[in-house]
Amino acid sequence: MFEYEFMRQAFIASTFIAITAGIVGVFVVSRNMSFLSHTLSEIGFAGASFGILVGISPLAGMILFTIVSSIAVGSLSSESSRREASISAISSLFIGLGILFLSLSSESSSYATNILFGSIVGISAKEVQQLVILAVVVIAVFIIFYKPLSFDSFDHIGARAAGLKTRLLSIAFLVTLALSVSIGAQIVGSLLVFVLLTLPGATAKYLVHTIPKLLMVSVGLSLVGVWLGLYLAFVTNWPVTFFISSFEVLAYFCGLTYKNWKLNH
């Protein structure tokens, strides 16, 4: 299948996206932000349709919306309970807005399908380049902040007691999460991008117990997921997103079963 240009592009883009999502996912899960990443993808949908409406690229619109709202959420309140309620309110508003923007723009409805469900095989060389650059930026941020971000994500109270600037870290994390949602949505679509951003990280948690290993397993699971998804989509002509989400969900339940089995033995 690699004789086709579009498949080669798709593999390059999704490899970088999977690495990014796998890394970010470990921290999304340890910071209990699965819910927020779901909301960010809905906000991303509104951003992408806004991009189409005003004539900038959907990716740019998505990045704009998700970054602004992730910073807003981060500075709203630090109490997680309040955050959950305000998050669901915001997310409904944005889905509404996304639908409005799409109906105001003259684009056909297939565009909406692409945003919501992903369109990896239709990706151009230039778009691949953009995705790879963004992915590298996100990965670089994680390498730079690896130590303090790990401390804060896996032991927030301890990190504060040790004098870390946890607020700053939290904003930096939310911005990279926003970027990851935007780039991840290009392959699995904004409806299911949180699959890549949460499930591999959550599965890893059941299998291994150090941060480097969590990162390896999470990145590994998301890579296998997208590669397998692309291959099966090529062979069957079914949607990529279906295969990726099925694989990640299956892996998650296997992980959960393994953990329970281990607890009883």
Next chain:
Amino acid sequence: MIEAKNLTKRFGNQLVFQDVNFKINQGDFLSLIGPNGSGKTTLVKILMGLEPKTSGELKLDHKQTIGYVPQFRNIDNDYPLSMEAFIRLNLKFTLSPTKRRANDQLIQEILKKTGLTALKDRPLGLASGGEKQKAYLAQALLNDPKILILDESTASLDVEVKMQLMDLVAELNKKYQLTVIFITHDYELTKKYTTKALFFQNKTLKEVPISHISEKMFEMEG
């Protein structure tokens, strides 16, 4: 090593404490007692530089090397990291192989000191209350603190486990001249382990010799 003169703290118009005076010497093992809301945790936050004082003087060496063991941690049963990985969170980042080896050695020493060597690969989420507190203690000890603050670390433990943990702290206190500040509501532990008490009452603090403490001082409500 720590000296406070007329230390005062207000949150807006609300006075937390006023004109607090005390002196803590290296190697002291003291308890910080008083009813809930009397200012114990606020004082500790000021000592750690997490909260500004309103007025007064505070002399403090080794500001960077206070180890703090908080009372509550959000560690649930699903918490993924092993004991060792959890303790390692407090290590400084380094690429140098020499420093990495030194760090590895340090971790092994701390594990041994706290009696966690055999448990190091176990997920912290599955550990017992006492083992968790030991891991918190080990993490706080990592940067070789001169002062260790235990914030009601024994509150949720069984009597036997409490004693074990306190024996360990007492040993560190004796062996390494580690200054310990123990925030507590536990009369027995205060009497058994600490050498003096700082008692919060009526918006101020007084120093009480251990022979003079009474159970009444440990009532939770003021």
